[in-house]
Amino acid sequence: MSVEGPAGLPPELRRAGRCLVMGVVNVTPDSFSDGGRWFTPSAAVAHALALVEDGADLLDVGGESTRPGARRVPVEEERARVIPVIADLARRGLAVSVDTTRAQIAREAVDAGAVLVNDVSGGLADDAMYGVVAQTGAAYVAMHWRGHADVMDDLDRYDDVVADVRRELAERVADLRAAGVRDDQVVLDPGLGFAKPGASNWPLLARLPELVADGFPVLVGASRKRFLGHLLAGPTHEPAPPLRRDDATAAITALAAVAGAWAVRVHEVSASVDAVKVAAAWTAAATRD
Numbered sequence: 001m002s003v004e005g006p007a008g009l010p011p012e013l014r015r016a017g018r019c020l021v022m023g024v025v026n027v028t029p030d031s032f033s034d035g036g037r038w039f040t041p042s043a044a045v046a047h048a049l050a051l052v053e054d055g056a057d058l059l060d061v062g063g064e065s066t067r068p069g070a071r072r073v074p075v076e077e078e079r080a081r082v083i084p085v086i087a088d089l090a091r092r093g094l095a096v097s098v099d100t101t102r103a104q105i106a107r108e109a110v111d112a113g114a115v116l117v118n119d120v121s122g123g124l125a126d127d128a129m130y131g132v133v134a135q136t137g138a139a140y141v142a143m144h145w146r147g148h149a150d151v152m153d154d155l156d157r158y159d160d161v162v163a164d165v166r167r168e169l170a171e172r173v174a175d176l177r178a179a180g181v182r183d184d185q186v187v188l189d190p191g192l193g194f195a196k197p198g199a200s201n202w203p204l205l206a207r208l209p210e211l212v213a214d215g216f217p218v219l220v221g222a223s224r225k226r227f228l229g230h231l232l233a234g235p236t237h238e239p240a241p242p243l244r245r246d247d248a249t250a251a252i253t254a255l256a257a258v259a260g261a262w263a264v265r266v267h268e269v270s271a272s273v274d275a276v277k278v279a280a281a282w283t284a285a286a287t288r289d
């Protein structure tokens with residue numbers, strides 16, 4: 001089952017008829033799994049082009065690590081990291097999103113050619129964000145979030161994590177509508193690993209159809225996250241390191257695609273491109289009379 005993507009995206013992406021693969025381009029020195037590897041604009045662009053070669057449909061360019069405990073990056077630093085990369089990739093005709101919680105950076109990124117604003121805070125970190133999204137008409141990912149990296153792990157209290165996340169995302173949608181953002185601009189994201197350090201992530205994946213049924217495209221970002229490290233821990237109970245989590249990430253891509261996810265956000269693109277193909281063949285066979 002595939003859903004139409006948000007307005008503002010190129011038609012071939014909006015109506016792809018399959019789960020899209022968003023490649024992660026972290027222009028940061030400290031992201032949890034690939035921090036520092038693409039820290040210069042030229043290295044980040046080269047990495048993004050390699051992800052496109054591997055089949056990425058979208059490139060998500062971020063300049064501020066969101067890993068637990070990360071310190072905030074000044075806006076000038078975030079700007080210097082992401083805008084040159086976004087402008088370069090957009091000039092090449094590539095579909096680019098900006099991973100930021102700052103309205104100013106979102107505006108500048110859209111002006112530089114970004115087609116989607118990927119806001120892990122769902123607008124809670126910057127009151128001006130919804131106005132920028134409304135004015136620009138850009139596609140917008142509202143992710144479920146309860147606080148910045150320095151506090152989020154203490155906010156993992158839910159009665160029913162799926163119901164609670166859906167309710168809190170519905171509150172974001174109401175606020176987006178009140179700010180003049182059209183429903184067809186909006187993508188929702190359960191925010192795996194954000195205020196969900198542990199077992200809370202699995203019900204959100206297992207019950208993904210409930211989020212999909214709310215009627216908005218759903219983006220899933222499980223790639224290399226801590227809960228996968230714990231799942232793959234060895235006999236010493238030491239979590240598997242981030243670079244050992246890509247196979248599990250691809251498995252989640254296949255299951256999320258079958259469950260109706262609009263897109264997945266991953267670091268290792270080619271395995272997820274193959275996983276989406278498996279899911280499409282599987283679903284087609286299951287729905288054939």
Ligand SMILES: Nc1nc2ncc(COP(=O)(O)O)nc2c(=O)[nH]1
Pocket residue numbers: 024026031032033062066067099118119120141143189191192219220221222223265
């Ligand atoms: N929409 C969305 N954006 C995100 N950005 C960063 C990270 C975590 O940081 P990383 O870039 O190091 O994986 N996770 C998400 C996510 O789950 N969803």
